[in-house]
Amino acid sequence: MKLMISKQFQEFIRSLGLPIEDLLKRADIPNSLWKDHLELSDTDYFRLFQELDRITTDQQLLAFSQIEHLHSFMPPFYAALASKNGEEAIERFSTYKRLVGPVKVELEKYSNHLAIHFSFLGKENELPRFAILNEQLLLISLLRTGTKDSTIKPISIESPFVYGAELEKYIGLPATYNKRNQLIFAVADLTETFFTQNNPMLEYLEPELKRRLNSFSTTETFTEWLQKELFSAIPSGQCSLKAVSQTFGMSARNLQRKLAAEQTTFHEQVQLTKKILAERYLQETSLPTIDVAYLLGYTETSSFARAFKSWTGKTISEVKSN
The missing domain is CATH 1.10.10.60 (Homeodomain-like)
Structure with missing residues (x-):
């Protein structure tokens, strides 16, 4: 299946000082930037994120992971931001993430917290550092932006990678090394009302998002x-x-x-x-x-x-x- 990267997203990548033409060349992806949308297969996506992993700084990763930089040209993220609270937003994020990239979002709900795990959909590839940390930071940004509360932080955050001082400062707590990536939020933080809630926009967006999601085959061998x-x-x-x-x-x-x-x-x-x-x-x-x-x-x-x-x-x- 093909994933679309719009020209707006391409320009955003360039604005971070990341030369997308060089990224495509290094990832062995045909350069078709002249089209309205760059089409990537799931394997292309994985290769692109491997290259991003090799060349980005933590400062660039942090900028890449801010929801306010992405929602205007990624409808699934806008739908998450338009939710009534963090719990609903993360559920929408996990449902529609497939429209943005071949990443599976697993949610484990408990009485007082929610645990989130990311994996590459359909294959045994281990997601690179950039991909995992980007997803984790994106959800933190989603909650802080929706609630307008910059003090929200996870209960714990872990992965097989080093986070670095700049990222841990943003997260608000030290990260833990673990072979399995995991991000845990307290339910109390997830039930805070989103100031960005927008029911009319959701009524407009969701039918199309569901249609696009249904067009994807989830049973590929x-x-x-x-x-x-x-x-x-x-x-x-x-x-x-x-x-x-x-x-x-x-x-x-x-x-x-x-x-x-x-x-x-x-x-x-x-x-x-x-x-x-x-x-x-x-x-x-x-x-x-x-x-x-x-x-x-x-x-x-x-x-x-x-x-x-x-x-x-x-x-x-x-x-x-x-």
């Missing part, structure tokens, strides 16, 4: 995730088991195990994706056969022709003539 990655990995020549497993943030053995659980193999999926790409290139483009062969990793057209015959039962000439 790991095999489907892999196929999407292979569509870009094969033409780029980065389609080895080792390279692809690194993209997914897991070992080659673990990737093979997940595919075996879905009754397929990495080799089978590579061959299937090459077949699909070959048919598209031959039927929908005017590329010479030698170029198609090269894009699919073949140095000789004869080898490609034999592979194509085994995939489809047809010759290249038969497909091109149709």
Whole structure:
């Protein structure tokens, strides 16, 4: 599925001193900034945040995480801010977060506190420092902005990363190291009324947000995730088991195990994706056969022709003539 990054958001990224063109290049994401929206796959999103993790300062991270900088061009965040209180806002945030990025927000409710955990949706990638801290800081900013109370702070905040003095000063308490990220708020802070509550705006926004959310498939298999990655990995020549497993943030053995659980193999999926790409290139483009062969990793057209015959039962000439 595709995620949209508007031109306004692109300009916001630039305003923080972050060169988005360089970020895309480093993340191996095609530069299509000339469009009204930059389209990112879930894998692109992960790569982009890995690059942000490498180059941003804590000051830039803090600015990136302020809800007032984002809500004007991210409707899901505006909907959260328009809620009646923090509890409702965080529930909306967790519901519509998928529209902004492939991050799963898990809420664990208790009698006197709410615990929040973030993870990368659908894969085993561990979210980088920038992604986790951005989400945590964003929720703190959401509560403080909605209540106009800058003293609200979590009961505890933890992750596998170092926060730094500047971020801990903003948070209002020392962070704790933990392999599992977690942010905990007191229920008393979550029930404070939001000054930003806006029921008419919610009535306008929510039907569209729900429609967009329903258009996303939440039941994609790991095999489907892999196929999407292979569509870009094969033409780029980065389609080895080792390279692809690194993209997914897991070992080659673990990737093979997940595919075996879905009754397929990495080799089978590579061959299937090459077949699909070959048919598209031959039927929908005017590329010479030698170029198609090269894009699919073949140095000789004869080898490609034999592979194509085994995939489809047809010759290249038969497909091109149709």
